[in-house]
Amino acid sequence: MSGRNLKALSTATVVILIIGFALAIFWAPLDADQGFKQKIFYLHVPLAIVALIGFIAGGVEGFRQLRSGDRRHDANSYVFIHLSIVFGVAVLVTGAIWAKASWGHWWVWEEPTLVSFLIVFLLYCTYYPFRYAIEDRDRQARYASVFAITAGAFVPLNFMAVRMAESIIHPRVFASAEGSLPGSMLFAFLVCLVGVGLLWLTLVKVELAGKQASGQVSRLRRALSTDGQSGSVGGRIAPEMEAG
Amino acid sequence: MTPSRTAFAALLGKDLRTEIRTMRSLPAMVLFAITTFIIFRYGLDRTTLSGSLAGGVLWTTLLFAAILGINRVFVSEQEEGGFDAFRLAPVDRTVLFTAKAAALFIYLSVLELIVVPTFAVFFLPQWSGLLPLILVLVGANLGFAALGTLISSMAVNSRARDLLVPLLLLPLVVPLMIAATGASAPLLEAGAPSYEEFGTWLLVMGLYDGIFCLVGYAVFEFLLED
Amino acid sequence: MTEVENAVVLRGLGRDYGDLPALQDLDLDLPAGSSLVVLGPNGSGKSTLLRILSTLLRPTRGEATVLGYELPKESWKLRGQIGYLGHEPLLYQDLTGRENLELQGKLHGLSVEEANHRIDMDLEVMEMSRRADRRVNEYSAGMRQRIAICRAVLHRPKLLLLDEPDSNLDPEGRELARSLIGPGEGRTRVLVSHEPERARAEADAVLTLDRNGRAVELAS
Numbered sequence: 001m002s003g004r005n006l007k008a009l010s011t012a013t014v015v016i017l018i019i020g021f022a023l024a025i026f027w028a029p030l031d032a033d034q035g036f037k038q039k040i041f042y043l044h045v046p047l048a049i050v051a052l053i054g055f056i057a058g059g060v061e062g063f064r065q066l067r068s069g070d071r072r073h074d075a076n077s078y079v080f081i082h083l084s085i086v087f088g089v090a091v092l093v094t095g096a097i098w099a100k101a102s103w104g105h106w107w108v109w110e111e112p113t114l115v116s117f118l119i120v121f122l123l124y125c126t127y128y129p130f131r132y133a134i135e136d137r138d139r140q141a142r143y144a145s146v147f148a149i150t151a152g153a154f155v156p157l158n159f160m161a162v163r164m165a166e167s168i169i170h171p172r173v174f175a176s177a178e179g180s181l182p183g184s185m186l187f188a189f190l191v192c193l194v195g196v197g198l199l200w201l202t203l204v205k206v207e208l209a210g211k212q213a214s215g216q217v218s219r220l221r222r223a224l225s226t227d228g229q230s231g232s233v234g235g236r237i238a239p240e241m242e243a244g
Numbered sequence: 245m246t247p248s249r250t251a252f253a254a255l256l257g258k259d260l261r262t263e264i265r266t267m268r269s270l271p272a273m274v275l276f277a278i279t280t281f282i283i284f285r286y287g288l289d290r291t292t293l294s295g296s297l298a299g300g301v302l303w304t305t306l307l308f309a310a311i312l313g314i315n316r317v318f319v320s321e322q323e324e325g326g327f328d329a330f331r332l333a334p335v336d337r338t339v340l341f342t343a344k345a346a347a348l349f350i351y352l353s354v355l356e357l358i359v360v361p362t363f364a365v366f367f368l369p370q371w372s373g374l375l376p377l378i379l380v381l382v383g384a385n386l387g388f389a390a391l392g393t394l395i396s397s398m399a400v401n402s403r404a405r406d407l408l409v410p411l412l413l414l415p416l417v418v419p420l421m422i423a424a425t426g427a428s429a430p431l432l433e434a435g436a437p438s439y440e441e442f443g444t445w446l447l448v449m450g451l452y453d454g455i456f457c458l459v460g461y462a463v464f465e466f467l468l469e470d
Numbered sequence: 471m472t473e474v475e476n477a478v479v480l481r482g483l484g485r486d487y488g489d490l491p492a493l494q495d496l497d498l499d500l501p502a503g504s505s506l507v508v509l510g511p512n513g514s515g516k517s518t519l520l521r522i523l524s525t526l527l528r529p530t531r532g533e534a535t536v537l538g539y540e541l542p543k544e545s546w547k548l549r550g551q552i553g554y555l556g557h558e559p560l561l562y563q564d565l566t567g568r569e570n571l572e573l574q575g576k577l578h579g580l581s582v583e584e585a586n587h588r589i590d591m592d593l594e595v596m597e598m599s600r601r602a603d604r605r606v607n608e609y610s611a612g613m614r615q616r617i618a619i620c621r622a623v624l625h626r627p628k629l630l631l632l633d634e635p636d637s638n639l640d641p642e643g644r645e646l647a648r649s650l651i652g653p654g655e656g657r658t659r660v661l662v663s664h665e666p667e668r669a670r671a672e673a674d675a676v677l678t679l680d681r682n683g684r685a686v687e688l689a690s
Contacts, residue, residue: 066466123415130412133402137488139470143398146463147412150394153459154416161419161448165426168441222489245546246579254576262564325560329621331526332560333577334550470527 006209010202017195023188037101042189044094046196047087048117052155054084054200055124059152062145074141075239077148079207081127083200088121112166116159123151141239211239251335255343260350262320269313270351277309277359281366292434293367299428302363303421306356306384313351314392315409317344318400327468337465341393345460349389356381373437380427383449387420387456394460397467423448477502477629477658478523482532484683485518492518493683496532504674505659509666515683516662517557520631523660524554537628550578553627555635555651559618563607567598567617570606571624578625585624592620596646611638616647623650630659 024042031038058080065073095114096106109115130147134140263269284301285291293301321327330340360381364371392413399408427445430438478500485493493515500506508516521527523536525545534541539548561570568589575585593599596616606614615638622630630651636644653659653672663669670676678687 066463119415119418123412126408126411126415129404130398130402130408133399133404133408135403135488139401142466142469143401146394146398146466149463150416150456150459153455154419157452157455158419161422161452164444164448165422168426168444218489246550246577250579251577254573258562258565258569258573261569262562266564320562320564324562325556325558326562328526328554328556328558329560329574330577332524332549332552332554333574334546334579335577470521 006202006205009198009205013195013198013202016191016198020188020192020195023191028185028188029182034102037098040094040098040101042192043196044091044098045189046193047094048091048113049193050196050200051084051087051091052117052120053197054080054087055120055155056152058084059148062148062152065141065145066149071138071141071239074145075208075211077145078131078239079204079211081124081148083203083207085121085124085127086203087200088117088124091117092121110166112163113159115166116162119158119162120151120155123154127151137239246333246335248336248339251333251339252343252346255330255340256346259343259347263347263351269316270354273309273312273351273355274358276312277305277355278362280305280308281363285366291367292369294369294432294434296425296429298367298432299425301367302360302428302432303384303425305363306352306359307417307421309355309359310352310388310392311410311413313348313355314388314396314413315406317348317393317396322400331468337468338461340468341397341460341464344396345389345393345457348392349385352385352388353381356385368432369434373431373433376437376439376442377428377431379446380424380431380449383427383446383453384420384424386453387417387449390453390456390460391416391420394456394464397464401467420449420452423452475502476500476535477504477537478506478660479535480532481534483519483522483529483534484531485515485522485527486530491683493522493679496685498677498685498688500658500660500675502658503656505653505657505661505672506675506677507669507673508660508662508677508679509664509669510679511681514679514681516679517633518683519679520554520556520633520660520662523629524552524631525549526554550625551628553622553625553630553651555618555622555631556633557637559606559614560621561606561614561617564605566603566605567609567613567620568593568602570617571602571620574621574624580625588624588626589620592624592650595649596620596643612640612643615639616643619647619650628658630657630661632659632661634662634664636663 021042025039028042030036058077061073061077061080065071065077092114095111095117099108099111099114100106127144127147131140131144134143281301284305288297288301290297318327321330331337360374360377364374368374395409395412395416399405399412402408423445427442427449430440430442476499478498480496480498483493483496483498484491492513496519498506508519510516518527522529522534522541525536525541525548528542536548537551539545541548561567562573565573571589571593572585575582575589580588589602590599593602596619598613598616598620601609601613602617606617609617615635619635622632632651635647635651639647651657651659661669661673675688675690677685678689680686
């Protein structure tokens, strides 16, 4: 992606995010039960949705890596999962703040979506030590792809099981947040969702560009070393990109 | 190509024969489980358990005992060249997955054959829930076998095998454990066992088992390449 | 397999481990029925070459055709026609020598009678018949190597890939091994060795690799 496109994308991201949050705070009506505290919903839920889509997309890229053997898909898969984990931290923090504000506790087990998210988050955290424990680059790409596919299949299954446990063992107390929103709330929410999605996309592009640059640097370094022996040494978690 | 059934029988037979001869996995798993019961007895300060507490203790113990076995599934292949010998043979790659999963399923069943009655003797005031519990055990064993074989093959070729198996496995088996404890708790209730949501939880386990059997079957050959 | 003149054809073959090239730009034609000896210092890619030919390792670059099959696309057809004897004996330590060979026979689709017949014969040749029913972890390194040789040839492969087959063998064992994996009798062999004189004596062609995995000499 050229520098100008990236600049346009990041500008659009900032503008839409500002519009979205402005709409959410000043225009959308206050929630009848929770009042102003509920506004964090416009950040928390889009972050969670985008992070989960990123995890699944990482699995799809892992699948394409295995199908094609093209290491670029592994780089995509890595960046998707990496950024979704970063977003995941934000999801858990905003979730805790919301829980504290609404129910007086930093953590509520009765909220199955948040519990499910924590389990998924913990699983994806093992992606880093797993990658790091495999030295050979091709094998790392293949094994990481297998991880991404397995974990991707796990995400919906996990949400279903946790939700079922909650509804069977404790009949739901809290109505699902996305249940029936007034039109203006829904509109503000959708703008925020698009903004957070664009933010994720921008960060993906930035990181992939960085990977490409570091890939080129190490290829140049290899070309300069005459004996062909002194390539970079040591385990590397993040994949490098061939020039795209 | 060698017929898959021949290769499957040969590999499974090899594993069972080795285990009977060396007793490397099963006795450790059994000892671990029984000792864990004793720790729970004092940790919870209970001499009898029922309902969800009984289900929780039983499944936590079985899960951690299973991890001991899962850690060892591919160790001899890795250390003694069995992977290479298998990869040189004209055999469908997924046969190794099914043979290993079958061996693990058998280990877990034998483990439970010893450990679950021990659990009943230690803690359960009445045993009528144990018969339907067999269905839950089979459902969980299938999931453990499929996922455990997959995770074990992912971890065995890395530098941190013993660390990665529990790290990867624990979050992945959460749904399976939710379903297993959900189905077991009413069965282990003091008084008469109840079948509340029993079928639903078995269905969830079946779905889970199906998905991870398919995933493992589909991706396994990529873990064998070099 | 259709009749092919060259058992092994390599064009520009290369393999990297991470950033490090282990094998570079290798061209080779090996006629069926002949022996190639590969020489070179440690780390020159000799074992890498054997592992590629055996389908255990995928090439990074170039083309490899073995017994008429293109690697790695058709490697599944090639398996079962190659006998690979690497650094590791590829034997399960807790099985006996005979059980290991029986497992090998089953994996290669031999009938039980056929496998038993060959196992008895080969064990006799390697003078291991009496000790075949002991577990491999009780064997000395030389005995392990003798069983490993039986394992490599049990399915009667068309191409033998031998990585220092004499290692751990005493002179007697080397002599016995000749009848299973030695030159002649129409065998096609690729042999990695550290002994140039002996190698040249039984080779039809010699390939010498340098420290960077490049061919410095290909002599017939």
